[in-house]
Amino acid sequence: xxxxxxxxxxxxxxxxxxxxxxxxxxxxxxxxxxxxxxxxxxxxxxxxxxxxxxxxxxxxxxxxxxxxxxxxxxxxxxxxxxxxxxxxxxxxxxxxxxxxxxxxxxxxxxxxxxxxxxxxxxxxxxxxxxxxxxxxxxxxxxxxxxxxxxxxxxxxxxxxxxxxxxxxxxxxxxxxxxxxxxxxxxxxxxxxxxxxxxxxxxxxxxxxxxxxxxxxxxxxxxxxxxxxxxxxxxxxxxxxxxxxxxxxxxxxxx
Ligand code: IPD
Ligand code: CA
Ligand code: CA
Numbered sequence: 181x182x183x184x185x186x187x188x189x190x191x192x193x194x195x196x197x198x199x200x201x202x203x204x205x206x207x208x209x210x211x212x213x214x215x216x217x218x219x220x221x222x223x224x225x226x227x228x229x230x231x232x233x234x235x236x237x238x239x240x241x242x243x244x245x246x247x248x249x250x251x252x253x254x255x256x257x258x259x260x261x262x263x264x265x266x267x268x269x270x271x272x273x274x275x276x277x278x279x280x281x282x283x284x285x286x287x288x289x290x291x292x293x294x295x296x297x298x299x300x301x302x303x304x305x306x307x308x309x310x311x312x313x314x315x316x317x318x319x320x321x322x323x324x325x326x327x328x329x330x331x332x333x334x335x336x337x338x339x340x341x342x343x344x345x346x347x348x349x350x351x352x353x354x355x356x357x358x359x360x361x362x363x364x365x366x367x368x369x370x371x372x373x374x375x376x377x378x379x380x381x382x383x384x385x386x387x388x389x390x391x392x393x394x395x396x397x398x399x400x401x402x403x404x405x406x407x408x409x410x411x412x413x414x415x416x417x418x419x420x421x422x423x424x425x426x427x428x429x430x431x432x433x434x
Pocket of ligand 1: 258260261262263264329330331332333358359360361362378380381385
């Protein structure tokens with residue numbers, strides 16, 4: 181399944197890269213939540229290949245495809261993570277493919293076709309970028325940390341969103357908002373970033389990156405510090421060493 185996932189993400193990524201300069205059709209799923217013809221085409225290709233290879237597996241894919249399987253395995257697909265970047269031709273987006281076993285992330289692959297970087301991991305077997313092992317950073321203090329975040333499409337919780345942003349900004353060396361949660365997690369896994377947090381995410385934004393980060397020695401929890409839960413939609417991810425300090429910034433009473 182890992183090799184198959186790498187092939188799937190690579191093929192879908194190449195297709196996106198080949199069409200990046202072509203005509204992109206944009207539809208609105210919400211006020212600022214967009215989907216393009218390329219998200220849909222990328223997803224159709226990925227889903228049909230999984231159905232052919234693993235007919236008894238479940239599939240959950242962002243652009244409106246979900247199927248319950250009869251086995252323990254479920255594929256979780258984000259056909260383009262970073263759709264806004266894709267639309268604006270900012271080369272920071274990926275195809276994210278994950279496999280869950282009994283609901284727990286087992287395999288994760290994120291492919292950025294423009295930078296030609298593929299991150300992958302399988303639970304218990306280490307994390308890799310283009311075949312070389314990756315590890316989280318050694319940074320111990322927030323003041324030496326570069327932290328990424330993202331903003332949800334739904335702005336209902338603006339006060340706590342900005343509160344968290346301010347508390348991290350006051351403690352960290354810097355904050356980045358790059359536009360692909362899956363790649364943000366991979367960058368924590370490979371040590372470029374020291375941490376990441378976001379609220380309002382979906383399983384397909386996180387599943388692949390979480391396997392990769394855990395296998396690279398990182399830590400993930402929910403915003404309140406409780407064990408990570410793919411269904412809850414909020415995440416604090418780090419190199420483990422700055423986790424407590426970063427997670428502390430998530431508390432509204434700070
Ligand atoms: C989005 C990206 C972004 C994050 C959003 C996600 P999409 O996914 O991961 O970085 O801030 O919350 O929804 O819509 O590009 O697949
Ligand atoms: Ca996404
Ligand atoms: Ca997407």
